[in-house]
Amino acid sequence: MTTTAQAASGRTVTTNIPARLDRLPWSRWHWTIVIGLGTVWILDGLEVTVVGNIASRLSEPGSGLPISSGQITGIAAALYVAGACVGALFWGRLTDTWGRKRLFMITLAVYLAATALTAVSFSPWWFFTFRFLTGFGIGGEYAAINSAIDELIPAKFRGRVDLIINGSFWLGAVGGSLLSIVALNTNIFPADVGWRLTFALGAVLASVILLVRRHVPESPRWLLIHGRDREAEEIVTSIEEKVESETGEQLARPEGEITIRQRGGVSFAEIARTLFSDYRKRSVLGFSLFIGQAFLYNAITFGFGAILTTFFDVPSGNTGYYFAVIAVGNFCGPLLLGKLFDTVGRRVMISGTYLLSGLLLFGTAWLFDRGSLNATTMTACWCAVLFFASAGASSAYLTVSEIFPMETRAMSIAFFYALGTAAGGISGPLLFADLTSTGKVADTVLAFSIGASLMCAAGLVAAFLAVKAERRSLEDIARPLTAAEAGG
Structure with a gap:
């Protein structure tokens, strides 16, 4: 139930809509949200993995693209991440202003077009340009999708659902790895055709998701x-009717109301004050989590194939098998640990996954330096590291999407994603490409150690600053700015 009254500077609304959404049992309707919004991470995973695995083949004569492996894992990777950072900020602001649904449709369309045009690359500058624009679309997806997911999923399920959806990136990575094996097989496709088909497939999948996503509603919280x-x-009444029809039971009475003063938008000054004054400690937390995971993932994801070929003589056409294995380990992390973020709690699980992954990466670096690893055991070590790291990395998106006020949610996600990813995601691939290309074990050990140090540092920050957000309403975790005005 929602009641309204006139106020001096806008309509004042008292509503129980957030409580009605949070008290819903899990239903088929929630699965439509997961499928409609979450599947884009599969495309992101496919994109990143395909590029990493086809780097060696693209640099070979006859690929149809005069480009080096270093340019792909270094420049192209950095441009993709740079595009994602710029896109997150650009689209994030519009997501808070125009709404979640409009933006998650537009950003997916941008991704679709840019990926399709990557498939017809004929020169490095064309390839670089559309890698940037592909990232530009994906960056907008991070802000729009995470905002919509958290605002539509009930509080008691929010942690695990958010982690699994963000972790589904690795299902795409598995697909990308296996797809690259087929695409790089010159007995099936010519050298200048197979890699193009992988990008074309990404565009086809995006088209299907665009059709499904039309049925996902706008966030009722944003509408309010x-x-x-x-x-x-x-919208909420329609959802309740669907859930009651599915379960055959009447829903429990919602508990709690909130009063807000409706408004058109939030200024950049208000956003800055919210992040850097009102929620300073939470901002330190968000920045730390994104720096750690961004460096680790963007450096290693783009460079793992190069490590296998440089140090273990794995043929370029076989790197996809190894990457598929670590991708499965990555997805299993959020899948198996996700529920614990809602039961054991955010602080223990976020700090624990970051610290464990960092310590395991230090151990991997030590074994690699001793010459104790081969391609198989290196892959096994990375599976262990990334099992915990993937749950931690997914929790970074969960954290910044739930610990700031409703009016700044998408922009907060965009800001921390862009800042953290720019620091770790752009410098990571460039540095890692240089270190692994030397062929010196010590240089790669150094890169591993830097990533491990940043993950451990982020884990320590989370141990002190993580917010007790499990099973709590978003409005309880961070009171809306408009609610504070109405109350004051």
Whole structure:
């Protein structure tokens, strides 16, 4: 139920819509949200993995693209991440202003077009340009999708669902790895055709997701704040009717109301004050988590194939097998540990996964330096590291999407993603490409150690600053700015 009253500077609304959404049992309707919004990470995983695995083949004569392996794992990788950072900031602001649904449709369309045009690359500059624009679309997806997911999923399921959805990136990585094996097989496709088909497939999959996503509604929480409370009421009532029809039981009475003063938008000054004054410690937490995971993942994801070929003489056409194995380990982390973020709690699980992955990476670096690893055991070590790291990395997105006020949610996600990824995701691939290309074990050990140090540092920050957000309403974790005005 929602009631409204006129106020001096806008309509004041008292509503129980957030409580009604949070008390819903899990249903088929929630699965449509997961499928409609979460599947884009599979595309992201496919994109990143394919590029990493085809780097060696693209640099070979006859690929149809005069480009070196270093340019792909270094420049192209950095441009993809740079595009994602710029896109996150650009689209994030529009997501808070225009709404979640409009933006998660637009950003997917941008990704689709850029990926399709990557497939017809004929020169390095074309390839670099559309790698940047592909990232530009993906960056917008991070802000729009994570905002919508957290605002539509019930509080008691929010942690595990968010982790699994963000972790589904690695299902795409498995697909990308296996796809690259087929695409790089010159007995099936010519050297200048196979890699193009992998990008074309990404565009086809994006088209299918675009059709499914049309049925995902706008966030009722966003509608409430922006003066569209009648539309929000209709959406929530429709959801409740679907859930009651599915379960055959009447829903429990919602507990709790909130009063907000509706408004059009939030200024950059208010966003800055919220992040750097009102929620300073939470901002330190978000930045630390993103720096650690961004360096580790963007450096290693783009460079793992080069490590196998440089140090273990694995043929370029076989690196996909190894990457598929560590991708499965990555997805299993959020899948198996996700529930614990809602039960054991955020602080223990976030700090624990970051610290464990960092310590295991230090151990991997030590074994690699001793010459104790081969391609198989190196892959096994990375499986162990990334099992915990993937749960931790996914929790970074969960954290920044739930610990800041509703009005700044998408922009907060965009800001921390862009800042953390720019620091670790752009410098990571460039540095890692240089270190692994030397062929010196000590240089690669150094890269491993830097990534491990940053993960451990982020884990220590989380141990002190992580917010007790498990099973709590978003409005309870961070009171909306408009609610504070209405109350004051």
